[in-house]
Amino acid sequence: MDGTTPNFTPHGKHLIAGEWVAGETTFSSEPAHGQAFDYAVGTPALVDQAAKAAEDAFWSYGYSSREERARFLETIADEIEARGAQITEIGTSETGLPEGRLEGERGRTTGQLRLFASHIRDGAYLDRRHDEALPERQPLPRPDLRMIQRPIGPVAVFGASNFPLAFSTAGGDTAAALAAGCPVVVKGHSAHPGTGEIVAEAIKAAVEKCDMPKGVFSLIQGGRRDVGQALVQHPLIKAVGFTGSLGGGRALFDLCAQREEPIPFFGELGSVNPMFVLPEALSARGADIGKGWAGSLTMGAGQFCTNPGIAVIPEGAVGDALIEATVAGLKEASAQTMLTDGIAQAYRDGKNRFDSRNSVQPLLTTDSEGREANPNLYEVSSEAFLGDHTLGEEVFGPLGLVVRVKSTDEMLTLAKGLDGQLTTTLHLDDGDAELARKLLPILERKAGRVLANGFPTGVEVADTMVHGGPYPASTNFGATSVGTLSIRRFLRPVCYQNIPEGVLPEDLG
Template sequence: MNWTPQGKHLIAGEWLGGAAVFRSSPAHGPAHDFASGDAALVDRAVQAAEDAFVTYGQTARAERAAFLDTIADEIEARAEAITEIGTQETGLPAARLQGERGRTTGQLRLFADHIRQGDYLDRRHDAALPDRQPLPRPDLRLIQRPIGPVAVFGASNFPLAFSTAGGDTASALAAGCPVVVKGHPAHPGTGEIVAEAILAAIRKTDMPAGTFSFIHGDSHDVGTALVNHPLIRAVGFTGGLRGGRALFDLCAARPEPIPFFGELGSINPCFVLPQALAARGAQIAAGWAGSLTMGAGQFCTNPGLLILHDHAAGAFADAARDALTDATAQIMLTDGIAAAYREGTQRTDHAATAILRNDSEGRNARPNIYQTTATAFLADHSLSDEVFGPLGLIVTVSDDDQMLELARALEGQLTATLQMDQGDTPLAGRLMPVLERKAGRVLANGWPTGVEVCEAMVHGGPYPASTNFGATSVGTMAIRRWLRPVSFQNIPDALLPQDLRDG
């Protein structure tokens, strides 16, 4: 399939340009010009989304499920073109883009199947008790209802699964909420071709044109206008702490505050317990090295922090270094991400001891490993800041109590990992009550780089991992972010939402 970006915005079924443009910065291949959005385009898109909500918010679950399935079909129909433009813009290998495309279409179909079943609606009915004394009870029915237009920000590190038709968009559409996407400027062509797929699905399933809009932008102005628009009811965001916190504050400062579901970053601590360390330390070190450098470390679940007892730290550090000695440079997603990685490496140089130190140049990154003590880690907050890329920090503890002290001092995380053997169960039992308060996902004897899209997944955690500890951006529970409970008292059956009616 031969495909060239139009460089335009998709606003309620129309492709629109503009006077302001920016040029893409691909890892390889041709650069393209893209229109840059403004507040007027944002208003047009959001107004269309509000108009569409009147109809789309009332669609039957089967209709929305068919829409989601059709989006997946249309993405797959553009598979080769998506891979081509995606690899050019991001530098990610074709196999990674193909796998991510499968994840994207898979979660669309998963959400379709989930809403067909209807359990997510949490329907409840307390029948009337007219003869109850001293007062009768009215008929009460409860159901989850869609909240209205949702703003979604594309992610830099997942051009498909967390961007235009990614988990935030798919779950909001599943809930019955129109979506306005602010595309990420790192992969504008990839965002545009997926927007084409969604538009094709809208037309094939006769959904309102304003159900979905896509706006390009290379400045903060578009995002600010989108978050501040009074008709936007919630925001989904995956990105860095600084930008996410700024948007979070905007949401809270609005005359009518709205929820901001932001995933902001995590260092994903891994605790290597003594028995496991003694039995298979070299194996664990090699596994950590592989997880740390997967995709140039550009995963929000990258295990950047590893904690172990100091008596065995030397052998472990040697094994990790040996596993990465011949690691080649990997291209990073953007020049800005590469520059931030170099800055994070230089910052760590001043606070910890280098075990493996590599210089990175341009848009390429090479792995780095550092080591410090728990006492030094607890005294220097900068060591707990995420470095987005293949950088790992080993923190040594003197005993089990200090390991627990360090665990209690950690900020909120997306994940926490235990590397343990059977003999480590007592220590793991002491850590578990701490870790379940610190992370959205706790795992044993695995690595967190790999987020399964399924019913039981949680991808979120206490701040600063995310801004809403009760939500997930991966898995079917993600749909609940865009719903609110409504109770209906003595409402005639004909006026109730279809899913609450008798018979």
């Protein structure tokens, strides 16, 4: 910390429509290091206040100009950067993530806000269409028809445990909803409440500087399950953005579907992101691939939704070389601090699941204690993998599984048997092109992003990025939670028939 930068001391309150609101009860944060602080516990009553304020704000914010919203997004980015050192301080304390990681994630967050600002200024995202009137057409005339994408209303966003900035308070879901013209109510994650609070302060400052309606953003801290349930079931909430566990996400998804007015639930629920190492690439550079895989598996203690947890490789000595290199790379990794005690326990439980399977061969096993995680690697045959669905379930942390196949046909069969994924990867050389052409149609049905000769950890914020995939990777069928296309989740098409130009929305006039 720069000695001239004051330390950030959280006040522990909720932000509801521009006002900091205390709670009747509190919870204490559980930082990886440093001081713990008390934070107000959220309640369904606060959810109701925030949702009503968001609905009130929608009647002005939802019909603001693209330029006004773009300036608002850019001002949020400016205000986050103005608090950069303080965000890094509280963020590293709460999560145990290194300073460089938090600073990079902050840059991603502000960069995303500015990208979205530029994107909505351009206006192409509105998908404007016009079929001019044909009054002389026979047998019936055609009316004047115009179509445009319009904001849907208040959006609920759930902060993620593993990305305290990029997928939380001012992260991708919030930025996309605000860009679309939708007010946001955020349920902060209890793993990093102080980070959420200071980012909410930045948004509050931007609301005031841009003279936006106060209800355009609210943050409700902590809370039990009743807070999340109240949020997704509130009749004024029109969509939900979520990044988290399969179990928690599925429960919220079901609640959204059971509402009197069902609403879309855009959930990113996790993935094992399998890699397929094809024979020529394996022969030419298997050891290099293994070394790279070890680095990707252990990056950030494996706490990425795009962590490549499975490598599918042919049987034989060439495959053994990749495994040896992977084990050697994993042995060089030091123990790393996980984001929460609960995540650390879930990682140990996942390892125990593999240890209990007779079909699974341990290649490298380690003990992890407390909040520290050490890497583990296992091997299984293709037949055993396809016969035990639990082996394809995500273990959030630095654990890898090698799946050995006897033939290319078996590799194709295994690919067809996969659940939905965020990513799939092909490691291939020129001689693998024929097999790759057979695999690609399968893999594109299984994942939102298919990559070659790399590792999927890390998601570029760009126009073309897709971060989503078939269930259970996400519930975002046909959508993405990263990139400019993510804005479309919070818009819906409206057709205007014979509406006079002076009455049409400004973007159509």
